[in-house]
Amino acid sequence: MDLTPHATRFPSCGGCQKPCSTTHEYCERTVRDLPILGRAVRLSVLLRRVGCRDCGKRMEAVSWLDR
Template identity: 90%
Template structure:
């Protein structure tokens, strides 16, 4: 879960944004550990940047 007290930054201009557009969950395949497949579930926060849109 993204840190609730920190504002996210825009991926385009790197400025902090106070509004969150949406949350989405992604599954990322990582390298195997001890012969077992590893999948990471990551929660991403998309922001609404005033400068970039």
């Protein structure tokens, strides 16, 4: 399953949680999720690396994704 960020939503800094308007780059991560009907589930998540004024370059915060 592929998950991409919503184009009109600004990402939040993974450090200070403040909204960031600049995206430095995109990184694709594969996340293992719980199995469904006995089948393995893998999520392909496109994350943004943001330029935060306070923290510098950080990965965006995703509320449902653990570090």
